[in-house]
Amino acid sequence: MLKEVDNRQLDAAEKAVAVDSGRSDDVIGAVLSSQEASLSFSMLTQVRNKLSTALDDLLKMQI
Numbered sequence: 001m002l003k004e005v006d007n008r009q010l011d012a013a014e015k016a017v018a019v020d021s022g023r024s025d026d027v028i029g030a031v032l033s034s035q036e037a038s039l040s041f042s043m044l045t046q047v048r049n050k051l052s053t054a055l056d057d058l059l060k061m062q063i
Contacts, residue, residue: 001047005040012037 012033018024 001044005037005044008033008037008040 015030019030
């Protein structure tokens with residue numbers, strides 16, 4: 001999961017650099033990749049937060 005998010009970030013960065021340098025005119029593709037990477041990172045952050053909350057709840061349980 002982490003590797004997928006990282007790959008999306010790298011792909012978005014490569015597409016943005018290609019558009020900025022004039023090697024590509026696919027602005028829409030670059031923007032879509034950037035949004036996809038952003039959403040993937042946001043989802044990963046939410047999953048981390050949920051796991052952290054669940055772990056805290058488990059640690060607070062009395063046995």
